[in-house]
Amino acid sequence: MQGSTRRTGIMTDVHRRFLQLLMTHGVLEECDVKRLPKHCDKVHDCNATVEKPEDFINNINSVLESLYIEIKKGVTEDDGRPIYALVNLATTSISKMASDFAENELDLFRKALELIIDSDTGFASSTNILNLVDQLKGKKMRKKEAEHVLQKFVQNKWQGEKEGEFTLHGRAILEMDQYIRETYPDAVKVCNICRSLLIQGQSCETCGIRVHVPCVAKYLQSNSEPHCPHCNDYWPHEVPEVFDPEKERETGMSRSNKRSLRSRQH
Amino acid sequence: MLQKPESGALPIPQAEREMDGSHDGETQPLTASQEMSPEEDLGAVREEGASEPSLTPKGARALAAKTLARRRACRRLDRTVAELVQFLLLKDRKKSPITRSEMVKYVIGDLKDLFPEIIARAAEHLRYVFGFELKQLDRKHHTYILINKLKPIEHEEEALRGDGPRLGLLMMILGLIYMKGNSAREAQVWAMLRRLGVRPSKYHFLFGYPKRLIMEDFVQLRYLNYRRVPHTNPPECEFSWGPRSNLETSKMKVLGFVAKLHKKEPQHWPVQYREALADEADRARAGASVRARASTHLW
Numbered sequence: 001m002q003g004s005t006r007r008t009g010i011m012t013d014v015h016r017r018f019l020q021l022l023m024t025h026g027v028l029e030e031c032d033v034k035r036l037p038k039h040c041d042k043v044h045d046c047n048a049t050v051e052k053p054e055d056f057i058n059n060i061n062s063v064l065e066s067l068y069i070e071i072k073k074g075v076t077e078d079d080g081r082p083i084y085a086l087v088n089l090a091t092t093s094i095s096k097m098a099s100d101f102a103e104n105e106l107d108l109f110r111k112a113l114e115l116i117i118d119s120d121t122g123f124a125s126s127t128n129i130l131n132l133v134d135q136l137k138g139k140k141m142r143k144k145e146a147e148h149v150l151q152k153f154v155q156n157k158w159q160g161e162k163e164g165e166f167t168l169h170g171r172a173i174l175e176m177d178q179y180i181r182e183t184y185p186d187a188v189k190v191c192n193i194c195r196s197l198l199i200q201g202q203s204c205e206t207c208g209i210r211v212h213v214p215c216v217a218k219y220l221q222s223n224s225e226p227h228c229p230h231c232n233d234y235w236p237h238e239v240p241e242v243f244d245p246e247k248e249r250e251t252g253m254s255r256s257n258k259r260s261l262r263s264r265q266h
Numbered sequence: 267m268l269q270k271p272e273s274g275a276l277p278i279p280q281a282e283r284e285m286d287g288s289h290d291g292e293t294q295p296l297t298a299s300q301e302m303s304p305e306e307d308l309g310a311v312r313e314e315g316a317s318e319p320s321l322t323p324k325g326a327r328a329l330a331a332k333t334l335a336r337r338r339a340c341r342r343l344d345r346t347v348a349e350l351v352q353f354l355l356l357k358d359r360k361k362s363p364i365t366r367s368e369m370v371k372y373v374i375g376d377l378k379d380l381f382p383e384i385i386a387r388a389a390e391h392l393r394y395v396f397g398f399e400l401k402q403l404d405r406k407h408h409t410y411i412l413i414n415k416l417k418p419i420e421h422e423e424e425a426l427r428g429d430g431p432r433l434g435l436l437m438m439i440l441g442l443i444y445m446k447g448n449s450a451r452e453a454q455v456w457a458m459l460r461r462l463g464v465r466p467s468k469y470h471f472l473f474g475y476p477k478r479l480i481m482e483d484f485v486q487l488r489y490l491n492y493r494r495v496p497h498t499n500p501p502e503c504e505f506s507w508g509p510r511s512n513l514e515t516s517k518m519k520v521l522g523f524v525a526k527l528h529k530k531e532p533q534h535w536p537v538q539y540r541e542a543l544a545d546e547a548d549r550a551r552a553g554a555s556v557r558a559r560a561s562t563h564l565w
Contacts, residue, residue, distance in 0.1 A: 013397065017416055019396055020397065020416065023359070063394075067391060090349070099356040154475070155475075161469075
């Protein structure tokens with residue numbers, strides 16, 4: 001065997017299935033990582049030892065190293081759920097989208113991305129995006145067509161949509177992190193608490209720092225007096241409870257009622 | 267598309283940049299020995315070292331430069347293999363065969379003389395890491411496809427999201443379709459869902475985007491069929507059971523589900539009940555004949 005196709009991890013069909021599902025779905029959640037191995041046990045070809053989610057992922061990553069890809073763990077910006085995506089370490093472009101979209105569609109994505117990053121809220125309105133349709137590279141695109149393309153972005157988990165406004169999906173934030181930082185070094189925002197890329201979040205009205213909602217929720221969890229992590233001034237925004245997967249399962253129905261903050265805040 | 271590799275200008279992952287140390291940035295011209303496989307290169311280096319027991323400082327520097335050049339060639343080869351793996355995975359998702367000339371054009375570039383080795387290594391990665399087999403469709407035209415070596419597991423959706431919301435929604439739709447005589451107009455389906463507080467394009471905390479879930483996921487996964495009803499103006503569409511629903515559940519099971527919802531017995535709907543009974547009988551017969559055939563033929 002030439003080269004290094006095998007590293008420290010051992011791949012079984014459970015790992016392979018997880019990878020295939022991750023590629024099909026684009027992004028998976030923590031509960032998927034927990035559930036899949038257990039489900040595979042029911043199928044005869046899997047062995048009984050079930051790894052912890054972190055070990056499961058690390059195992060696969062050690063094998064993926066030689067392919068310059070990695071399963072990266074992130075957290076959704078609005079409700080703090082852990083998610084996993086497959087990130088390409090070698091190229092810094094939106095190359096993964098390139099195979100699914102035409103040149104003008106990719107340009108639409110880039111234009112929307114720029115609006116999203118420049119915005120205060122992390123959202124770009126459909127109107128503003130569609131107004132840029134004339135400036136697209138490649139074949140001419142009509143606004144009606146562009147609407148469909150935007151929906152395609154949402155379906156393929158590159159963008160999220162809320163009430164006619166578009167933001168980046170957690171998957172895109174994970175996969176395009178490097179690309180975004182390199183392409184928009186001045187406009188890019190970073191969370192003061194976790195230091196990763198910030199698209200949606202809250203900001204301090206005194207010192208201007210920005211934080212992810214789940215990050216500040218965790219930070220303020222134990223504090224009765226909410227204050228800015230940087231300047232200590234009073235934190236004026238509503239902060240939701242920290243995401244708890246156990247609680248989520250039990251109270252499925254009432255979760256949307258309990259959640260006090262779903263909209264963007266600034 | 268994936269960037270075409272150019273010598274020296276490939277984006278190198280951070281760890282490697284550190285290993286390279288002071289030579290980073292310098293473009294060592296890849297020597298003619300590039301034509302040899304990395305192992306042959308390394309073998310040649312060892313031979314040279316062995317035949318020159320006492321290297322002069324100049325000789326040592328030349329040897330070091332050659333070793334570095336070969337290591338770079340190896341790394342470049344590794345990266346090309348990695349890019350080819352990703353390229354093949356991406357192309358395969360569109361379900362069209364991949365040609366050798368595409369691979370050379372978009373990934374392999376001027377390493378095309380090493381194509382056999384590169385593709386062999388890529389194939390091994392695909393097999394070991396992802397569970398795909400790279401198969402050549404025909405020898406003459408050099409087209410390839412990926413075959414999934416993993417056995418399809420039942421209830422793949424269940425494996426991920428667990429039973430619960432989405433499959434429950436599916437059952438409601440299957441129930442509606444069945445009770446309406448094995449097909450239901452799209453408008454009827456949405457009317458029922460609206461009563462449950464589910465709107466097509468409004469994000470739902472359990473189902474995500476219901477329209478996408480039903481029209482795309484369920485249809486794509488073959489749980490539902492979706493087709494235009496002929497001779498309707500304005501054009502209407504209808505849903506019926508997809509082949510996967512017939513495999514994973516049955517009319518009797520769905521009738522039972524509907525019955526439970528209404529707190530009644532399945533027999534409460536005599537037409538549907540008779541149809542479900544007939545379906546059960548068909549399934550039993552089909553099962554028996556498959557077993558009979560299997561025992562007389564060599565499959």
